[in-house]
Each structure stands twice: as C-alpha cells, then as structure tokens.
Amino acid sequence: MSKATAARVLGGYGVVSDTIRAGVLAAAMALDYRPNELARSMTTGKSGIIGVVVGDIENPFFGLAVRGISDAARAAGFNVILANSGEKIEAEKAAVKLLIGKRVDGLIVTPSESRDISHLRDIHRSGRPLALLDRALPDLDVDTVTVDDRDIAMRATRILANAGHRRIAYVTAVDAQRHQYRDLGQIYTSSVRERIDGFLTVCRDAGIDGPERYVRLGATSPEQTRSVAETLLSETDRPTAILASDSLIALEIFKIIRQRGLRVPDDVSLITFHDADWTSVTTPPITVIDQPVYALGKSVAELLIRRLEGETRPSERLVLPTAIIERGSVGPPPTTKANV
C-alpha cells in the first residue's frame, strides 16, 4: 500500500476501498498516528486559523469581544490564535509577523496606532484578509466593525453637562508625549480620538471654557490610573465629573474617589465606557456606556470568515449602535462656595 493511499484514508479525501481503509486505520491506531497539521497546511496553504491581536486580554472589553470572535469562528470551523499587543505598537507588529509566519488564514486586529500601519498593509499585501475591531483606520480600506465613539461620547458628556457640570474630565489609557494632552493630533487610537473629539465638542457647545485641560492621558495600568486620578482630584479646580475610557480605569478612579473621602455622585459624578459586570453592584451603581462588545467581536469575525470562504465584495465598515445605561453615578455638581 502506498503513501498516497494511506494519506487518502487518513486525510479523508479521494476514494478507497473499505478493506484497505480498515487496514490503514488499524495501522494508524497501532502506530499512534497523529496528523501533522503543519505539513497539511503547508501544502494546502490553509491553516483553518484566524489570528487575533487585541490590546489587552485582561480588559473585560476585549475578553468579551474575543468570545464573540471565538464563537463565530468555532461555528464556521475555524480556530483562533490569540495574541496580546499590550497596546504597544512594537508588540503588535511582532504579533502580526508571528501570525503571518504561522500562515493564519486571516487576521483580526485592534490597531493600537493609526500612525504606523505598515505591518497592517503587509497583511493585505501578503494576500490574507484583515479585519479591524473597535478601531477604524481611515487609510486602510478593510472590513471594520466599530461603534460610533464620537456620538456616544457626546451623549455621555451631554448627560454630565445637562446635570450642570462645568469641570468634566476625560481619562484614557492612551498616552502621548509627556502624558500631556495638547490636541487631537496627538491621539493615534482612532476610537479614543473620536471620543475626545465628541467630548470636547459637547463641552464647548455647553459653553465650557478650555475643556482640554481636563483630558488626561496615560492611565495604562492600575498604578498609572491611580496616579492620574490622584493628580486630577487634588487640583484646586478639581473636576466635578469624570468620563472614564474603560471599566478598568473607572474602577481605579472609583476607588480613589472613595479613598479621598469623596462621594459618588455628590462630590464627583462618574460615567464609564463599557458595561462591566461590576458596575451594577457598587454603591451607587455606575452609569455606563453599553457598547455591544460581544456583537462587535462576532460581527467582525463573521465578516472575515465570509471573505475567507471566498466572498468578494468591497470592504465594509459596520458601525454598531450603542446605548447608555443610566444608573446612579451622575448627579448635579456639588455647590460649595469654592466651586461656585
């Protein structure tokens, strides 16, 4: 019996007689045969794997999005390889390179920067489909699923402004030189730029003067967030409301607010992006921006998979609707003399 015949029964293709099949199977069993996927995908050119590069697995936002991706992938018979960029462009590049090297069939990336996207163009050029999750890249014409960050930031800010707040802070993990916000041009993470843009627009519309000074960057870790929050809250003109860019940031801010003996929402109002599971059990529960995170992941995976399965169409940009869940963390600003 030839190698080819054995391959036919083991690979499950072509035609083989039952007698031979049984023989091969018995031999395979005896030899404890395991197919070498590497060899297989080397010749077929397909690996059945989707590579996913996200900013931070530990952020429940990405955790949930990844589950959306995984579910969609599994349903279509694909497997997922996950890589973490830690929101660092170098790590992101390395991850992309690794995944391309492993010959994944397609990639889903949460680009941490819009400046340097050469590696993403490379994916495209290498013939593998790429899809973007949560962050759009104007210059890159590929399937993209996001939420309308600008709009939702505007709505959240409006809630705060309408409650009477005039000193509203926006705290994000995105960093820039000297951790100091100057203008939108510094912000290379598209979703965050959109948000800050929306935030500032509403602030200005509400007649707030120089809202930029309350935009704070660099809340990249719990420690960093604490430091940012402490700086913010110890200023003489401390903000009376804070908009947090993700639930990890909100949690630390919430802790610091309490730790300083301040109350939510009496002293400081708080709204955060992402309806993390804990936001409903605090006292008070937190008002949140409820992004359709699972759907975000699922949709982007489905878009990619359809392409992998041969669909050709112009690239699509999906923008999913987002809601605000009003709970108890927003109130009017405190009316102490110092703050009038």
Added chain:
Amino acid sequence: MSKATAARVLGGYGVVSDTIRAGVLAAAMALDYRPNELARSMTTGKSGIIGVVVGDIENPFFGLAVRGISDAARAAGFNVILANSGEKIEAEKAAVKLLIGKRVDGLIVTPSESRDISHLRDIHRSGRPLALLDRALPDLDVDTVTVDDRDIAMRATRILANAGHRRIAYVTAVDAQRHQYRDLGQIYTSSVRERIDGFLTVCRDAGIDGPERYVRLGATSPEQTRSVAETLLSETDRPTAILASDSLIALEIFKIIRQRGLRVPDDVSLITFHDADWTSVTTPPITVIDQPVYALGKSVAELLIRRLEGETRPSERLVLPTAIIERGSVGPPPTTKANV
C-alpha cells in the same frame, strides 16, 4: 546562488560572505519575503509555541493566570496559543488535539475533569511536556502548580463558622447529574473537590448537621448562577452565609442578595474565591480568598519552559500559599426568630 545559501542568510545560520548576504537580503526585500514558520518548524520539529488550554478566558482568574504564562513565555522567547475549553471535556479534548496537531512544543492545561484524561496521557505519549495549572490529577505524574484548595476552603469556612453561622452554602460552577450534590465522588474537578471537602470538614467539626445540603452545583453562567442563588435564598432555611467558588459567581450572588432586599453581611455573609478587582469597591467590600493567580500562571510556565529547554527531572508539584483578605462581607448571622 543556491537555495541553501539563501536559506543560510535568511535563517541566520551557517556561514555566508558579506557580499552574498547583502545580495540575498536585497532580493528578499524586493520579493517581500516572509519566512514560512510552518515549513521551518516542520523540519526542526520545534515551533516555539506553548499551547494553553483554560476553562474560561472570561473568568478574570484565568485572565490573570494567562498573563502570568504569557509573561514567562515571552521572557523565554516562546509564544502562546490560547484555547478555551468552556470547562467542557469534549472541547478540551478537541483543543488538545488541535494544539498537538499544530506541533506546539509543550502544553499547559487546566483539566476540567479528572475522570477522562486519556487525551492528557496522549500528550505525554506524544513526547511533548505537559504541565497542569490550578488543578492536580493524582493519576498523572506531570509538573503541576496549584494552591492548597482544601486548606484555604477550611480557613474560609472557619471564619464563617466562628462568626456563628450554622447554615453555610457552597456554590460552584462545577456540575453533576441532576445538578444535585450527593458526595465528593461526583466532583471531578480536583480543586473544587478539595474545596468542598475542606468546607464540609470544617462544617462538621463545628457541629453542623448535614452541611451537604447547602452545597450547590451548576453555576456555570450568570443565568444559571442567578437561578441557583434564587433557589438557595428562597428556601425557608436559607443559608446565612455563602462561600462562592469564583468571583463571577460571587458577583451574581451579590446582585441577587441585594435584589431580594437582603443585606450583606447583616442577612447573608459572603466570601468568595479570587480577589477580583471589583470586590473592594462594593458596599460592603467582599472578604476574599486571594489566590496567587499571576504567580500560578508564571510558575507553571516556568516549569514547562525549563523542561522544554532540556532540563530533565522528576515531575514537580508546586503548591502556592494563599491568603484571605478580610473585608466587610462577613458578620454574625441574623437573629430573627425564624432563624433561631
């Protein structure tokens, strides 16, 4: 110039003259060359990848453990492929098979069952090192890193018993036939069996009669957990204290307790495994069992990597120390007539 020469410069091995090297590099650049990792690892037999199979990525416990693994892996130059078993033995088997097929260099698994471990023996037989995370398997002699679940469960239960509780519940995600606890023999997740064993031991030592009836299984999802919690709290002899097997479960229980108009700890005391980030911001903050999760992941990865790098030694079973962080969710049981 031959294929071999090109391979030498691209692969970074052997000797090549500078002129030729430059030429090859230029050509590679022009042709947009990307090494095919598949081909490479097919001949070398090494992939530089560690496969990790965990129960549930969305559980922050595993999220943190995976970061420990990733950090250790990166430091040693390995990459990580992550697969989710959803605590389902079939998915776990499929994941293991996939990873072996992809020729990972070694595997780290959180076995969801101790009954059916044929696929884990297979790993061993296929010559790849295997290491176990968080859950030991008595029958499988491989590197294992766990915490002393029995001991820590005893300590937590003792806190509750010493506070005067006599009706203490243990709620876990692990399920069994008819969702009904009968005896330890049903529980095939080693860590949970240990915990329940410790829990029951202390209950009995405290003179509590039939503590088994408050052991509740099947809190596998938020919905399931809610249903379990509601059943538990609507019983006439409802427990006055609850020990939750993970932070996801504790969160849902906490919500249900509140929803029913009960208070923590006045009506129900609560302790949970895993010092999840939100446990310190609730009112009251939750008393938790603080497992060294990151270290768990890091240690198991290091053990595996040392083996991958050629170290031969008898398999090691590491048990990491665990602490209890007492916060505000434990008090004496309520003293209403109905409860005397």
Added chain:
DNA sequence: ATTGCATGAGAGACCGGTCTCATTCAATAG
C-alpha cells in the same frame, strides 16, 4: 470478443524550509 468506462491504487512532484555532505578555491604550511 472487443471496447468503454468507472473505480481503486501506486508513483512521484511539490510546499518551503533545514541540514549534511561534497565541491571549489585561496591561503598557508612543509
């Protein structure tokens, strides 16, 4: 009996690397 055709099996190329061995050539030693 001859032709036609489907079916099952074998031979060997190929994927893109690594690696061993052979070959060439120049520099140095005897």
Added chain:
DNA sequence: CTATTGAATGAGACCGGTCTCTCATGCAAT
C-alpha cells in the same frame, strides 16, 4: 612547488502531508 586546511557555496535529501497522473482491474455494453 605541492600538500593541507578552512571558508564559502552548491546539490540534494528530508520533514509529512496533498494532489495530479498513470495504470491495472472489473464489469457492462456493443
């Protein structure tokens, strides 16, 4: 001046699959 040595390169096997082609066989139709 020849022998020795070592560096640089080339040729080709190999890893473990897939796939295309060829060929042998058997059965039905002419």
